[in-house]
Amino acid sequence: MAGKTLFDKVWEPHVVARLGGDTVLLHIDRHLMHDLGGPVGLAELKRRGHRVRNPELTFATPDHAVSSAPGRTEDTNPTGGRLLRGLRAGAAEAGIRLFDLGEPGQGIVHVIGPEQGISLPGLTIVCGDSHTCTHGGVGALAFGIGSSELLHVLATQTLVQRRPKRMRVCFEGRMQEGVLPKDLILHLIATHSAAGGVGHAVEYAGSAIEAMGIEGRMTVCNLSIEFGAKMGMVAPDEATFQFLADRPYAPKGRSWDLALAHWRGLPSDADARFDHEITLDISALAPQVTWGTSPQDTIAVDGHVPDPAREGDPDRRKAIAQALDYMGLQPGQPIAGTEVDWVFIGSCTNSRLPDLRAAASVIKGRKVAEGVRAWVVPGSGQVKRDAEAEGLDQVFKSAGFEWREPGCSMCVAANGETVPPGKRSVSTSNRNFVGRQGPGARTHLASPAVAAAAALAGRIVDLRKF
């Protein structure tokens, strides 16, 4: 009999009941709520006459709709204030821990989970947000859910789920100078499409992942959903345990020792079988940037945007032409040199301390180019404090970047912070969809280093030559 994968070792022990075929009732260990889905979900649950079954396994924080303006209050964005008050009231009534504005634990829900030690290896974690796969970076089985599933979790602490197929993606080799975890995952999506992972739980492995910090693994797992997979995970190792030790909600003492013994058994067995395997040699990979309106529209920063006339498939040809038109780019042009108006460094993809360090290290005393607005939005109150303790805020501010308050901000533009129509943004976020950063906004996804370089140059540049 073949060995078990990391995924199997987490999925199987969480099966409460088998419902026929590959469908099971799955126990959910942690449920994270934010200000968009939380207030509505809790109110609707009450309306239907159900109670929150396990409030102690549920955590909440405002992130989507709160303003990121320096010195913000809850009503800087009035809609955000209304939602936050709803979340507060619902959480208080149900007995759910809420990380409120001003607390170190407030921030993007996918940043605070691992940071607070709420997200642990081997746990099942859900949230009404598709980037919940981020928590896979610590070896959790984490995925996004819709509003109805959210109610189901609140009422029953379980979900009806069909077991996905298993895929392993191995990133082999050593990353070149200037290349970051974001570049690896964008490259995977570029080479295997935005639908490449559909129907699969993805395990990321290989020497590049083993050598990567935990925050970087979260960045890789974060974009699983952009690869079409709602779950992405990395086997926990010593680096994971070190990362989690002493976090506020991580187990302590004897409980920690028990957990550790369990976690060490989670990595895929040597003879485990996957339904699909991909290996990518990333040792010569260049920094990446997107040119179009899907994350699969990714090229090297020294590459050229495609020419639809040279595309054989008619659907693909049409899609390229539509994307170029929306993005205001010419077929075949080099992407470097494209002038930018906005730079956004933040989001659940790239707003952790190592991301901010990588961005700051590009600055080297230079200033944000004239006409460019550049924002840095730390992922959580804790990230903000840690970055300020290192003086990163000063590095950014003296270069002309705006140093802002934690939240989702301009990644999802749900708090009124948008890139204006027709303006071009280089963003460390996860989606370059039509209108994602605001109606008519043109988004280029990139790593924090590529984004910082674009802010300084006023155009997309190959940071290796900058």
Added chain:
Amino acid sequence: MEKFTRLRAIAAPLMRQNVDTDVIIRIERLIEADRARLGEHAFEAWRFLPDGSENPDFLLNREPYRRAKILLNGVNFGCGSSREGAVWALMGLGIRCVIAPSFGEIFFNNCFQNGVLPVVLPAASVQEIADEVAGDPAERLVTVDLEAQQVIAPSGKVHGFEIDPLRRTGLLEGLDEIGLTLRRETEIAAFQARDAKARPWVYRT
């Protein structure tokens, strides 16, 4: 939840790849607008011109596709955000069934929670149906029969599809999933009691 059994309707061959839930419904509409009125904002970046008028070139603005209940699409329909509002917005347009070679997984699950049927068919089959419909969409109706697990093209050609049996029953009978799971409370409680012994660090007291 509204049941889904059999649907005979106009099918709109949108046939785009990687249609994301952001483009189906913008996030601020989910905050501002009443759920029942999300259809007004569905596909707004494509459906309306910058001055707010309808884009006459967009398929769903043209007759008879305005009355379509079935949407034909390319790969990875409903990718991206988990927002269930994407399903509500499509329902607001009158869509009850989406046929595509693959779907965004969270969107796929969200459909079943709302009585909307997502049908997976090979790309060639979806294209074949789209081609058949295109000449005279008002007359060349498409039938989707969930009981028989068949899409019947205007020509009468039958395309069988697979569906999870539990999901199928849920749609056919319009079942409330939460209600069904709550009946398993004893099993859930037993699971947690057992699990709390094996993995005490998971359960916070």
